[in-house]
Amino acid sequence: MLEQSQQVVDLCLAQDFALAGVVVANESAFKQEFEEWIKQGKQGEMEWMERNVGVRLDPKKLLVDAKSVICVADRYGDIEEPNMPLGHGKIARYARGQDYHKGMKKRLHIVCDELKKKYPEETFKACVDTAPILEREFAARAGLGAIGKHTLLLEQSVGSWMLLGVIVTTKEFAASDVEVVDPCASCTRCIDACPTDAITPWELDARKCISYLTIEHRTQIDPKFHESIGDWMFGCDICQEVCPHNQPTAKAQQAEVHPSYKATHSSLDIMDVLQWDEEARRKAFQGSSMKRAKLEMMQRNALIVAGNFLTKNESPEMYALVVQMASEGPKSLVQQTAKDVLQRLMLL
Ligand code: B12
Ligand code: SF4
Ligand code: SF4
Known part of the structure; x- marks a missing residue:
């Protein structure tokens, strides 16, 4: 099974993802915190976050019989920040190039097609951003990085300048499940x-x-x-x-x-x-x-x-x-x- 997981990671890296890993499709470890967040209304006008809390907390509700989640990350954001012309307003770095939803999904679908050829009985569902799934939590558990106090996933070589995508699947892979670590210590x-x-x-x-x-x-x-x-x-x-x-x-x-x-x-x-x-x-x-x-x-x-x-x-x-x-x-x-x-x- 370990070998199969490594093959999955290699398939993702061949599609130019910067990082990839596989994790068991478990329920969120932060169920209580998430529910409390919603209860306190911290989602503001994003009422779509209230609608499917149960699904967001459990990938088996997104895909029946889900066994694994394949996590990938793309690196974005140039290191150097260009000088902004006078009279302009800034755009966040993630939105300065092409739409990541489309680009990542296209490459994730290629990975899904390859996997489907190998495992025709299994289902593979690609998600980027908009599906009700806690992408950062899975990515952290899959070893792609750790979650900082600002709530974003960060990793040593790419920092937090990364965008995430996942494939939820019924296929059981050996997980690269890692312990959630604190990358911040006393920093604030x-x-x-x-x-x-x-x-x-x-x-x-x-x-x-x-x-x-x-x-x-x-x-x-x-x-x-x-x-x-x-x-x-x-x-x-x-x-x-x-x-x-x-x-x-x-x-x-x-x-x-x-x-x-x-x-x-x-x-x-x-x-x-x-x-x-x-x-x-x-x-x-x-x-x-x-x-x-x-x-x-x-x-x-x-x-x-x-x-x-x-x-x-x-x-x-x-x-x-x-x-x-x-x-x-x-x-x-x-x-x-x-x-x-x-x-x-x-x-x-
Ligand atoms: C809703 C949303 C937003 C909202 C809310 C952000 C937030 N922090 O939740 C808004 C509009 C503000 C937003 C802003 C941004 N977003 Co956004 N967003 C999302 C989305 C769609 C859902 C996130 C979500 O579920 N939030 C709900 C809260 C409750 O979730 P949570 O923080 O994960 O909560 C958990 C933790 O708090 C945890 N917890 C509680 N206690 C503790 C203690 C410890 C030690 C740990 C580890 C965890 C923990 O419990 C909760 C339940 O799991 C995801 C895509 C996705 N499907 O995951 C993208 C996503 C998180 N966004 C992303 C990006 C890039 C951004 C921005 C940088 C864009 C920008 N430059 O303007 C900013 C960053 C702001 C920030 N500091 O977070 C990326 C982040 C990539 C990364 N490196 O982590 C994602 C993953 C999209 C993607 N596909 O790449 N976003
Ligand atoms: S949480 Fe981060 S992205 Fe949101 S306002 Fe504060 S500094 Fe800006
Ligand atoms: S506390 Fe420091 S190390 Fe942690 S996310 Fe914030 S700035 Fe980064």
Whole structure:
């Protein structure tokens, strides 16, 4: 069985995944913590997380008779951060290249097809991000890394700049089950650096997280978060940027970024986004995982970043555009955000 597991890992590595491992399809060891997290409403508007808690906690409910979970990781994120042009808003590193959902799934399906040829009686189900499964917990148990206090999976050579995918299968493989280790010791850098105090060790209050607010939250962003959002137009990388495991060590420099994550854009021009129509948004986000952010969400984010820009820089054109959007915004979310931004600017 061990040999079969090694073959699976080799199949994954042949598809250019940076890391791969196999684990028993057990229930989550953090059932109570997860249920408590949901009970406290820390998922915010992500009501899809409340719907299938049972499935999320037990892969046998996702695939009947599931015996193993094959875990893979892609490395993304260039070591060096490019200088952002003035008047732009930042995009989180994971979203700067091609959509990982598509790219990873395609390669996972190739692995599934190979395995199906070998084990025709068995079922193989590829999942990337959107399926109700705790990808980080399985990946940690499969030996792909350890979970940090910021709740992300990290590993020595790639740090936490990795995206995860899994194959849930009815085939029993020998597991690389490893003990969950603490990669943080007394470090608290991510907790201290988070501008919205969203992190308590190994738990994130999504409602406060800039990543959630700019990507998942579809309605008005509470003005109390505007200043903390800074220049983040889509997502946030602060807790990862400060992590000692993500510093550019010699080992990290060697680990290849998968070519599909080579950045095509690291930031967006604030004025452009404020003036986008649906066609311009679609064109800008073609092939990118950013397409999940609707036009009005992107303009809401751009307005907040514009407000922060205007507290430090002169730009009569940008100010005039915010004033115009406050009076005749194309959607009420945009109009309301423009009003919130102006109110804050006037109070400064
Ligand atoms: C919902 C979600 C979000 C939410 C909530 C994030 C969160 N921390 O849960 C929001 C929108 C905020 C978000 C943000 C981001 N996300 Co996200 N997200 C997800 C998603 C879809 C589900 C995660 C989930 O189930 N969360 C619910 C909570 C309760 O789960 P949990 O933290 O795992 O909770 C467990 C632990 O707290 C544990 N626990 C409790 N006590 C203790 C103690 C110890 C010692 C340990 C080890 C564990 C532990 O118990 C809980 C139950 O297992 C996953 C994909 C997936 N299907 O897994 C991607 C995923 C986690 N996201 C990912 C990424 C890249 C991001 C961002 C970096 C994007 C960005 N740059 O903006 C940020 C990072 C923010 C952060 N610090 O977490 C990657 C992470 C890869 C990695 N290296 O870990 C994933 C795996 C997607 C993927 N396929 O690669 N995300
Ligand atoms: S992604 Fe940003 S806001 Fe969210 S926990 Fe990390 S530092 Fe805090
Ligand atoms: S910054 Fe420190 S506490 Fe946070 S995940 Fe990295 S090592 Fe752990």
